[in-house]
Amino acid sequence: MSPAVRFVNVCRHFGPVRAVDGVTLDIAQGEFFAMLGPSGSGKTTCLRLIAGFEQPSAGHLEIFGETAVGVPPYKRNVNTVFQDYALFPHMTVGENVAYGLRIKGVPKAEREAKARKALAMVKLSGYEQRLPSQLSGGQRQRVALARALVNGPKVLLLDEPLGALDLKLREQMQEELKALQKHLGITFVFVTHDQGEALSMADRVAVFNEGKIIQVDSPTHIYERPQSRFVADFVGSSNVLPPDFASAHGCTAKWTSLRPERIAVAAPGTAVPKGQCHADGEVKLISYQGAVTRYSVQTGERRIVAEVPAGAEFKEGDKVRLIWPKSAMVTMEDGA
Amino acid sequence: MTHAVTADQEDRAVTTEGRGGILDKVSDFFFAYPKLLTLLLLLPPLLWIGVVYVGSLFALLLQSFYSLDDYSGLIVHEFTLSTYAQLLETANLQIILRTVLMSASVTLACAVIAFPIAYYAARYARGWAKALFYLAVMMPLWSSYLVKIYAWKLILAKEGIVTWLAKGLHLSWLLDGILALPLVGGPSLSFSYIGTFLVFVYVWIPYMILPTQAALERVPINYIEASADLGAEPRQTFWTVIFPLALPGIIAGSIFTFSLTLGDYIVPTIVGNSRLMIGQAVYTLQGTAGNVPLAAAFTVVPMVIMGIYLWVAKRMGAFDVL
Secondary structure (H helix, E strand, O other), rough: OOEEEEEEEEEEEOOOOOEEEEEEEEEOOOOOOEEOOOOOOHHHHHHHHOOOOOOOOOEEEEEOOOEEOOOOHHOEEEEEEEEOOOOOOOOOHHHHEEEEEEEEOOHHHHHHHHHHHHHHOOOOOOOOOHHHHOOOHHHHHHHHHHHHHHHOEEEEEEEEEOOOOHHOOOOOHHHHHHHHHHOOOOOOEEEOOOOOHHHOOEHHHHEEEEEEEEEEEOOHHHHHHOHHHHHHHOOOEEEEOHHHHHOOOOOOOOOEEEOOOHOOOOOOOOOOOOOEEEEEEEEEEEOOOOOOOEEEEEOOEEEEEEEEEOOOOOOOOOEEEEEEEEEEEEEOOOOO | HHHOOOOOOOOHHHOOOOHHHHHHHHHHHHOHHHHHHHHHHHHHHHHHHHHHHHHHHHHHHHHHHOOOOOOOOOEEEOOOOOHHHHHOOOOHHHHHHHHHHHHHHHHHHHHHHHHHHHHHHOOOOHHHHHHHHHHHHHHHHHOOOOHHHHHHHHHHOOOOOHHHHHOOOOOHHHHHHHOOOOOOOOOOOHHHHHHHHHHHHHHHHHHHHHHHHHHHHOOOOOHHHHHOOOOOHHOOOOHHHHHHHHHHHHHHHHHHHHHHHHOOHHHHHOOOOOOOOOOHHHHHOOOOOOEEEHHHHHHHHHHHHHHHHHHHHHHHHOOOOO
């Protein structure tokens, strides 16, 4: 079975800027795939390469085993949900959703029925006659989704689809998108800079930086086994510790990631159980975040961030002992 | 004592240090009564439009309901529709028809020529290319209208550069063929409807390019991408997305080109055959002929036509996206 999307050493340059720089990647059929990275990391350009809005400067791109190089967007069986939805303002919701079918020459009655069905799927039945300007952000998002899905794409591309929604709606849409993808069984490729979104929704995540893929893995591995400082720091803001710190605590002398929530904050002098490491320091900063409290602790010349369940036992300036299991220290191959 | 300190602190907490002065008081006053400021700003233009413009328009309208005494040549100040009946005489109807056809063809030509230019400027031109575009479109508006028209008269004249160029390219047969066309042809380009048409298109085209460009500028690139994404070829995207969204701009431009052509009397006087257009008719009637009522009635015609035009455009949904 050929992969849904295959990148082979794909580059996309804009003048001197290497937006995508040698990306090799297979996205499996039926996979919910996330491209995660900071802005300007090349993730959106990769999505646009799949959609056909960009053509690779070098390398090879395949969609379902067929070459996509030189194929214009209107000849690809791929549909996109745009970041700002890009609903046509001069068409009603119904016309927007039926647009792709109208272009294909589907008879009016049939395409209207299909549009109605697609709108029902995104829970917007009865909105056919409205204009996009009369909808809320969340509703527009659903219309954009229906407009893409009604064409029965083999791959659905989503460009920061939840970026413009407020937190509550975003969480709700995350669940719905996930359920929809399971139900339809088509490949979703989804671009985001929000690591929480990527981890919670995707089957696999590719972490991008400076036009390159840094790591492709399952969300669990991305979070628990980051292979590089960049991934450790970008996904969940880990403590990235230098080789000498690791060796001082009985690990291989390599760059090491230590997640803040794995660290316990205790009173100075607390006994350290076997198999656990510790460091003593002084609380420099406390940041209350609702469910958790973050302590920034100065130990020697470095700061370590620890995250403990809510309730601030310590004050700024207090001496504390940080304790964590040795297994929480993840050795990274890549020091970059 | 303590009380005074608190009051002082409170005072400092809520207001900045007073600058005083009359301007400060005026600002405070208008801040308290914002509607008054709006009224004050609107009053002069409202007076201008209300009294000078609408007032004279009304006076003009009134004139068109008077008539001219054929024997004395004096204006009879009695309400009558006979002047409007005169408009329906063949010669006058021809003037109206000629003007409307000319305006319509000039508008159509302007729209067709302006669109690619506007599209290029809105979609592709950046930096110096965009500056050059604005310069090229606006510069003709800086020079005198009369100079441009006389220049065109020379260009189109029998001894002009067009004839010379046609001869040089061995295309005289083509030029002669065009001039031999019935109705639109004539002894030379500068004495034909074609000449009038060309000059009109030239002088009004900036008024079509600019609103069209502004409308296209407001069509985000991702609408075009979304359309392609949904399977539309560029041609389909043009007709289903770009054109409908640019239409309000084209309509706005056509209002300029259509109404300007409808009322112009200088271009057809200098370049063209001697057949009158509405503007010339008005000019002649109120001047040498002294028939102000008929001139007024003629003036009402473009207004009515424009009214109908706007109404039809609105019915067709041209302003829905505004």
